[in-house]
Amino acid sequence: MLFLLFITSGLFLGWSLGANDAANVFGTAVGSRMIRFRTAALVAGVFVIIGATLQGAGATATLSELGSIDALGGAFTVALCSGLVVTMMTYYKLPVSTSQAIVGAIIGWCFYTSNAVDYSTLGIIASSWVVSPVLGGIFSALLYKALRRYIRNTRTHVIVLDRKIRYSLLIVGAFGAFSLGANNIANVMGVFVNATLFDLHIGQVHLNQNQVLFFLGGLAIATGIFTYGKKVMHTVGQGILEVTPETAIVVVLSQALVLFLFSSVAFSNLLRSIGLPGIPLVPVSSTQVVIGALIGIGAVKGVQEIRFRLLGHIMLGWLLTPFLAGLLTYISLFFVNNVFQIAITHRQPVTDIAAIPSGGVNTVVNLPVNNLVIILSLLAVSVLTIAAYLMYRQFRMKTGQAEQRNRLSEQLQYAELQKSLSEIEMKNVQSENNTLVNRLEEKRRELVTYALSIADQRQFLEGTLEELEAIRHEQGITEKNNRIQELVRGLRQKMNFSGEIEKIYQQAEQVNDDFPNRLSSHSPQLSAQDKKLALLLRIGFSTKEIAPLMNISPKSVEIARYRLRKKLDLKKEMNLTDFIKTI
């Protein structure tokens, strides 16, 4: 049970690897909807487990050569620190690889426990990190050329080609998953191989203790694929690796081949048997191989610009990941060992290089502790500075974005307010404009009325002039008198000004809106003549001005005013005009 508790850190690392790296195998296929996620996850999960169980031993042995962690406490810490570094760097979107994290963590363990670091193995591992993307690029360039030629020569119908690509993606993906499991299981479970575990017998299947361990690791990777892989696959398929399905086959196959080469014991032995140097079995980063493969395809396609950013991305991963993992492991081991009193190694530190038997993987170098502390401190400071800078930059970016969002929302609110204010102002201006238009129309009507009136008067006067001329030339006295009487009557009628007076009343009513109604409700007994008088008084006309308008003498206006006062029941001291204005 204690063992299971300790390997949880390895399983966590496996889960993280499954979630991230499976996307390199099936990301494009799922992202471009050529294969459903469920199918991809099932195939990837099964083949990762098979690859890990059957072929995981090779790369794991190399990791053990680098630093053989012999206590569960140490293995737990190493795997946990690698997992944490991978998770943290993924969170901050920094380039990361589980292979490099675990190597850094193992070196951290070696330094802490004063165990020897096999620098020749470290050299092989580090060189494989450089070689693997280059190899991926070469493979992909060759495969891409071959595929292009095949498609051109066979003239396959696009629908059949689609089917073929679909199945090829599945097969190549399965191979990729197998190689991923075989190669990268060392990262997940490699540090636990020296811990004791039971063998497993299921029917005819016999798994030794390491294979059981790899099987568990494979299960963790598969769980990672199922639980978190979908999101990553869609991101990869539609974003970073936006390639055609044909290109995806090449990329995945190149990656699978490279990972297979770096994990297959049989192939390495085959090369040795024919006199060639064997390929070192080393865990490599699948992401970096994929990037190498993409650059290879770009080279064949004749893409002008070389993606220096991608190359820089890989190199930053090479440097940053092992440093961070090593440092974190070193610090964590101190706590595990001294605070929790958990054994992190059962071995005595090797201090004398001469005491080590020569030859093979056992060639180890152990640095003096004082120098080691200085080097470690320098490394720690530099790595911490880089990490802190990167995190600060990330934080600044996030904060800056949040500030910008707030500023934008404030600006939006301000703009909304401005908009509503402008609308209100616009409405006001519009209503003022309407009033002005109405007044203009009124004035225009008045002008027209005046013009018509002038024309009317002129016509009347001309008629009168003609009539007078005619009377002057009239010989008969009787006839002359009759015509003069007729003219006088006409003039009197004209002096009546009934039409004009009516217009004046209308205008007065318009100006004193609703006054006639209010007067009627105040004093219903008033006659129409009284109301006219009241209206004229309200406007402010004097008795002399009212007289011609009402076609009566000023004396009669005085009498009418007196009657109105009576009807309104006003006291002597009250002014009639003032009272009317209050109504």
Next chain:
Amino acid sequence: MILFPKARKSIELIDSFFNCVDQSVLLFKEGVKNYLYKNAENFNNNLQTLANLEAESDQIRRKIENTLYTQSLMPQLRGDILRLLEELDNLIDLSKKNLFQFDVEIPHVPPELVQDFVKLTQISVSAAESVIPAAKSYFNEPAAVNEKIHRVYFYEKETDVFADVLRRKIFREMPGLKLSEKFHLRYFTLHIENISDTAEKVADLLTIMAIKRIV
């Protein structure tokens, strides 16, 4: 092919759609000729066959659309392919519509213009005929699309030139025609020209599609 029966069915559907397009432009050419040479019976037969063909091609296009989506074939290319089929379908629709216009409006074509109209129809239809092999090669051999498309552009340009010549002839050298008849004939030159214009649109689309497909 034995391995992928569903794919074979889809390919057959696409091929039969191309046949429909091919037949429809041929029927249009024959129909116009029959109208101009006053073979009323043959003209009516052409018209009826073309109408049936249009209905059939619509059905096939819908089937292809369904197949591509239900079998989730070529997710990255199917949008382009369906647009191509749509544009080709426009060619069939246009052929039918134009022939029906001859039937409905019965334009008066003076005998001295008959040969010119026949020639205009032949050139315009040649553009449409040339686009079909190009479209077919998109599916099998995208690199060859460009070689085939240049014929479409050539015929389209020729149609434009000849249609202009014909319109000049109608308006400047045919004093015996009424202005209304001249207008009417001008519209028919435009209708015939539309066939090659649509073929050119298909060719433009194919050029881009081929570039996308060339790996």
